[in-house]
Amino acid sequence: MTRWKELPAGLDDAERQLVAQLRRLKDRAGLSLAALAAKTSYSSSSWERYLNGKKPVPRGAAEELAEVCGAPAERLLVLHEVAEAARARRPAPATEDEGPPRPTRRPWWTARTAQAVAGAAVLVAFGAGFLAGASWHGDGGTAATGRSAALGASAYDSGRSYDCDRVRRANGVLTAGYSTSRDVLLDRGSSGWDVVEAQCLLRRHGFSGGRVDGVYGVRTGQAARAFQKRQGLVPDGIVGPDTWRELRT
Numbered sequence: 001m002t003r004w005k006e007l008p009a010g011l012d013d014a015e016r017q018l019v020a021q022l023r024r025l026k027d028r029a030g031l032s033l034a035a036l037a038a039k040t041s042y043s044s045s046s047w048e049r050y051l052n053g054k055k056p057v058p059r060g061a062a063e064e065l066a067e068v069c070g071a072p073a074e075r076l077l078v079l080h081e082v083a084e085a086a087r088a089r090r091p092a093p094a095t096e097d098e099g100p101p102r103p104t105r106r107p108w109w110t111a112r113t114a115q116a117v118a119g120a121a122v123l124v125a126f127g128a129g130f131l132a133g134a135s136w137h138g139d140g141g142t143a144a145t146g147r148s149a150a151l152g153a154s155a156y157d158s159g160r161s162y163d164c165d166r167v168r169r170a171n172g173v174l175t176a177g178y179s180t181s182r183d184v185l186l187d188r189g190s191s192g193w194d195v196v197e198a199q200c201l202l203r204r205h206g207f208s209g210g211r212v213d214g215v216y217g218v219r220t221g222q223a224a225r226a227f228q229k230r231q232g233l234v235p236d237g238i239v240g241p242d243t244w245r246e247l248r249t
Helices: 013-029 033-039 044-051 059-068 074-089 111-126 193-204 218-231 241-247
Strands: 168-170 173-175
Touching: 013 044, 013 059, 013 074, 033 044, 033 059, 044 059, 059 074, 173 193, 193 218, 193 241, 218 241
Parallel strands: none
Antiparallel strands: 168 173
């Protein structure tokens, strides 16, 4: 697996998620930058810039990477739409000899973008993830249930703290008893039982994110990045299939 550089601190969340998923897809396919250049219409230096957050990822690059790796591009392109919309909202930096920013010819909030944002919200809320197909899973595509059966229909309460006393090893994997997730994507703004589970497992591995409340905030993100860095994963703070695997080891 490639030892990736940490993404620039100024990269917004949408672009960060897009780059993280492109990195994971490349790593799963076992492709070098030179191999990507040979199989796509983008040079290895361009891929280096895209995958390290130095330049925005073109839509065509996201499509070609998905095609080369034999993965469905639809969900990846939803993130690209959201990242593109976020870039359009961001005002361009003014220089001394420039007047006020010119209005863009094309409004960013098109029907297509609205559909993309709605789709991305569904992905985050329900943990559909980008690795839902069999070609994205190392276990033949078997999806996790996402919530521990032991919890049944009990409602998650964001206003309370949860204990991590039940962390144990069952069937060869670590579990805190709050969720059985192995592929749900968690990032800033996520909340619920899956986040409680991740917070407890991070704490078990020695990376406390503060209060275990099921809310993925700044401190949980910092703990996740530190854990990912130690495990040789992409330190993007996004808890996805690779991070779940290491958390449950």
